[in-house]
Amino acid sequence: MDCIFCKIIQGQIPCQKLYEDEHVISFLDIYPAGPGHSLVLPKTHFDNLLEAESEVLGQIMQACQTVAKTLQAVLKADGFNIFLNNGQAAGQIIHHLHYHILPRFANDDLHIKLPSHKYQPGEMEQIQKDVSSDMVSPDKEQILSDLSKISPNQKLNCTQAFTLAQQYKISKKELGELLDQQQIKLRNCQFGCF
Ligand SMILES: [Zn+2]
Numbered sequence: 001m002d003c004i005f006c007k008i009i010q011g012q013i014p015c016q017k018l019y020e021d022e023h024v025i026s027f028l029d030i031y032p033a034g035p036g037h038s039l040v041l042p043k044t045h046f047d048n049l050l051e052a053e054s055e056v057l058g059q060i061m062q063a064c065q066t067v068a069k070t071l072q073a074v075l076k077a078d079g080f081n082i083f084l085n086n087g088q089a090a091g092q093i094i095h096h097l098h099y100h101i102l103p104r105f106a107n108d109d110l111h112i113k114l115p116s117h118k119y120q121p122g123e124m125e126q127i128q129k130d131v132s133s134d135m136v137s138p139d140k141e142q143i144l145s146d147l148s149k150i151s152p153n154q155k156l157n158c159t160q161a162f163t164l165a166q167q168y169k170i171s172k173k174e175l176g177e178l179l180d181q182q183q184i185k186l187r188n189c190q191f192g193c194f
Pocket residue numbers: 003004005006007044045046095096
């Protein structure tokens with residue numbers, strides 16, 4: 001793969017390394033926005049944040065904390081920004097997931113300034129409604145992944161469905177919706193359990 005960060009990780013391209021463990025590496029950005037501007041990235045290649053496994057994200061964030069804490073102490077910084085550009089539209093240039101850590105100083109004259117707009121009436125509520133109804137928690141993601149192993153043709157009976165709902169600690173209604181999503185049918189139940 002022609003990824004400059006993978007080449008750095010493999011030692012084919014040199015870097016000013018700050019931190020390394022089994023899963024994560026951190027080095028100084030060669031085009032810094034300020035002194036100590038660093039990158040933190042997983043050793044495994046993921047194009048972006050959405051592709052990374054949750055376990056990896058935990059490892060990266062822990063490394064971010066360690067690197068940021070040390071940078072702040074050593075450079076006597078007053079704070080730091082941590083940010084990630086995800087996708088070309090967001091300014092991602094190297095398509096290997098990486099966080100930036102930028103040490104900040106009280107008078108560094110660096111302004112990360114976002115515009116402040118106003119929503120049209122109802123627009124904010126609409127976005128909230130659309131997004132929250134589509135949100136899938138990691139727990140639900142796990143359930144869906146488990147359910148996807150059940151073949152759509154395989155019909156469950158009520159007892160099996162109850163057991164699943166208990167196992168996943170979700171309501172009958174929620175399980176019913178998930179089963180619908182996976183097109184898993186329940187055997188006809190005369191008691192209307194689901
Ligand atoms: Zn890479």
